[in-house]
Amino acid sequence: MTATHDNSDLPMSAEATTGAEATTNSDLSDATARAQAHAELVATIEAQRAAYYTDDSPLVADAEYDELVHRLEDLEEKFPELVTDSSPTQTVGGNVDTSTFDPVEHIGRMYSLDNVFDFEELRGWHDRVRAATSATSKFLCELKIDGLAVNLLYRNGELVRAATRGDGRIGEDITANVRTISDIPDRLDTDYPPAEVEIRGEVFFPLEKFTELNAALVEEGKAPFANPRNSAAGSLRQKDPAVTAERPLHMLVHGIAVWTSADDSHPEPAHQSEVYEAFRTWGLPISEYFKVLATVDEIEDFITYYGEHRHDVTHEIDGIVIKIDDIAVQETLGYTSRAPRWATAFKYPPEEVTTKLLDIQVQVGRTGRVTPFAVMEPVTVAGSTVERATLHNGYEVTRKGVLIGDTVTLRKAGDVIPEVLGPVVALRDGSEYEFVMPTHCPSCGTELGEQKAGDKDKRCPNSRSCPAQLANRIFYLASRAAFDIEALGEEAALALTAPAEPEQPPLTSEAFLFDLTAEDLADVKIWRNKKVKGVETGERELVPYFYTRATAKKPSVPSANTTKLFDELDKAKDQDLWRVLVALSIRHVGPTAARTLAAHFRTLEAIRAALLEELSAVDGIGSTIAASIRDWFSVDWHVEIIEAWAAAGVRIKDEALEAGEQTLEGLTIVATGSLSTFTRDGIKEAILGAGGKAVSSVSKKTDYVVAGENAGSKLEKAESLGVKVLDEDTFRTLLETGSLD
Missing domain, CATH: 2.40.50.140 (Nucleic acid-binding proteins)
Structure with missing residues (x-):
């Protein structure tokens, strides 16, 4: 279902002024103005909710919706008389679509979560929780899955119903659709199931499959989904379960609302973490990314770590959920009208x-x-x-x-x-x-x-003479991955290849880059916005790019950046061979392949002379890269670049590289966590430079995992597969000697 709106009543867009502005633009000292601002803001939020929860077609991003709710909360906190039972601050979710699904009542109400957006707010929540109870329960921290909330009802171990959250009390019966999700068992794998248990979780759509689904929808003439969360919601809320079955949906469960034990010998667990262990033994899917922590400092470390690694997990996340682990303490703290007091969500900055x-x-x-x-x-x-x-x-x-x-x-x-x-x-x-x-x-x-x-x-097939291609090749060869010429940025590359003046640019091929002189650049001019005392006038003017402006007292001379450019060009001539290979812009030959080629062949001439079969046989190169290399060297003007660079003194062979220095040859190594003496790129370069293969994921083919602090899931996987784990000092020994003896 897709909502449609004309601009006269648009809830939130560039064309409409809404209650969102009313809370700041109105004179709220007047009771009538306050009521109007409140009503407009409520109407805006309700429209957003309907689009998000009911139509699976959000009109704004989550962060923009959160901002609206925060404005409403601030307004109601300042003027409590505006609060009503139906306010979005007091209610949960959206309406139930009774035209498609049967309404069902949850046994236990499904709540939302309150949010915090920084560590100060987190500590405020933590202190309130601690003050409200004398208990010193630990906290269970887990990733906040950006999916669709679903409630599973099992009776005597059999799945009897699955429902959306709806308004928290009444949801939509989607049992037939949920049964198509392979993660969800029809029967719990236990001889002692609860007589009745309501299990909460999130259904999500893998990000890598999201673009494929949207492409298929567009090809069918259907509207694409706005994001993976809504693709999950739209897939799960199909009339025909067969359509849902075609979608790669997954679910992770994360809580209980109701637990009625079949007998006293198998009571409800006392802690949230014990509930997760029960879920795991029953065959229900739980997240591998959770920890039980004791202090707010540990919670902040957990939040920080996954803030930096939020794209390393298997599903979309937008924050971290923090819960009291002790269920008795949860019950003591209770709920507000819309959220548990014993849990909160730390929201990451919007992406x-x-x-x-x-x-x-x-x-x-x-x-x-x-x-x-x-x-x-x-x-x-x-x-x-x-x-x-x-x-x-x-x-x-x-x-x-x-x-x-x-x-x-x-x-x-x-x-x-x-x-x-x-x-x-x-x-x-x-x-x-x-x-x-x-x-x-x-x-x-x-x-x-x-x-x-x-x-x-x-x-564009005009690769030699197309100004845009040449400018981009010049910019690329100056990048950190190639010659690392800081003074040769994008604008400088354009000035060299397509200046406003003169008509004939200083460079018509990268072959002549190292032959440039300062005098070649004296007349180069570009268009810039004219400024007077630092303020733009709206006019354009031609200005010298590589030289200073001449004045009555001073002649035009090379600028400081131009002097730096020539210094860096001179240093670039002595860069390693693999960087020269990258600078040539051979298709498919990036830093990794270039290091492999340089280590194996030692000279550019040897690479040029190698047969297709010889190139393909090099570990990590293969037929595609090999064919690209042979194609590149078959072009006359490409060869002219190498000859011109060599004549200018650019290093085209690694004479100092001895075979004995390849201490990691044949080894596949994964580095994970924070290392004290290596950056992420630095350890990769060290592995590749010593002949090893640096990969990002752990498998049975991995020889070693180098683990620093906060190594996370890669370390756990290495341990589960029996892959040998090295600390930083041991890795250095291996790197230097080729042996761990």
């Missing part, structure tokens, strides 16, 4: 927001691939302001179902490049229109084509 898609433009990369990207209204997500995000290719634009003018859901996970997940279809007003992929290169005008039949990417 998903909604914003307006203003346009879709294209850019040409260093390999000629023409990539569409989204131009959006600037929005803050994951701690940074984002106004552009890649859309990968024309096929992906269609697959995501986005139109120019859409309100879109934007995701930025940590340091990952921002991604447009999909449109908020319910907010379309008919003004949106489709993006059309260009047929010719926007940089050089060459007709675009496929590198091979069936490619989803369109590429």
Whole structure:
């Protein structure tokens, strides 16, 4: 079901002013104004709830909804007379869709959770809990699954009902659909089940399957889901269980509401953690990511760790749930009208927001691939302001179902490049229109084509002379993964290859990069916004890029950054061979493959001379990379780059590298946790440089796991598989000597 709205009553969008603003813009000293602001804010939140819980079509991201609720809580705290039993601060969830599912009453009410957003709020909750009871119960901390809350009812070990949360008291009967989820047993694996038990959990949709589902929906002409949580909800709330069965849904259980023992010999466990152990023995799926902790400092450490590793787990999370472990203490603390007092959720900064898609433009990369990207209204997500995000290719634009003018859901996970997940279809007003992929290169005008039949990417074949490709190759070869030339950034690369003046750029090929002189750059100018006393005037002016401006007293001379550029170019000539390989922009040859090739062949000439079979036989290279290398060296102007660099003094062989230094040759090693003398990239370089294979996941093929502090699930998996675990000092011994004896 999809909600539709016209702009006259839009609950929350760029086109509408809502109760969200009313709480700050109104004169709240007047009782009538307060009531109006409260009513508008309540109406906005209720509309958001309906879209989220009932229609599975959210209009805003979770963080924006949380902000609305916080405003309402602040307003009601300041003016308690506004609070009513039906206020969103006093109620849970959404309405029940009786047109599709039968309503069912939960035996025990399903509550929501109160949230905290920083450690100060967390400590405030902790202190209130401690003050309310003399007990010193520990806390169970677990990941907050971003899924759909579901209630399972088992009688004498048999699953008799599954229901959505609904409004907390009445949910929707989705038993037939839940039975299609392989994680959920029809019968508990125990000879002594409770006579009756209500088990709470979350159904979720794996992120890697989310994009595949949306693509299929778009191909069928159906509206895509906004995010994985709503894909789970929409999949589970299908009329036909056969449709649900086709979706890769999973569930994790995390609590009980009602437990009626069959006899006194098997009572309800006394602690939440013991409940989880019972679930595990019964064959129910529980999270592997939980811990019982004693102090608030330990809780903060747990929150911090998973804040840094939230993308290493098997499902989407948006925070950490903290619960009193002692069930008797839980019962003592009780509940508010909507949430338990004995639990709270620490919410991480939002990684998903909604914003307006203003346009879709294209850019040409260093390999000629023409990539569409989204131009959006600037929005803050994951701690940074984002106004552009890649859309990968024309096929992906269609697959995501986005139109120019859409309100879109934007995701930025940590340091990952921002991604447009999909449109908020319910907010379309008919003004949106489709993006059309260009047929010719926007940089050089060459007709675009496929590198091979069936490619989803369109590429500009004019790889030698296309200004955009050359500029991007120059920028890439200066990156930390290649020559590491800090003074040669993106703007400098453009100035070298496509300046406003002169007409003939200083560089027409990367082959001549190391032949540049300061005099070659004297006349290079670019367009910049004109400033007067540091303030932009709105005008544009031509300014020298590599030289200072001439004045009546001082002539134009190379700038400090230009001097630094030539110093760094000189140092770059002595970089390791693998960095030179990366700098050549050979397709599929990144730092890992480049290190492997350099360690095996020692010289660029040996790599050039190697047969396809010889390249393919190198461990970690394979046929795809080998074919790409042979193709690259078959192009005359590519070979000219190597010859020109060699003539300029660039190092193209690793004479000092001896075979005896490959102390980790043939070993597969995983590094995990915080190490005191290695960065994450540093230990990877050490492993690869010594001939080993650095991988990110533990398997039976792993030889060693190097474990630092807070090693987490990878360490646990290594121990379960019997993989040898090394501390940092032992790893250094292995690295230096090739032996642990």
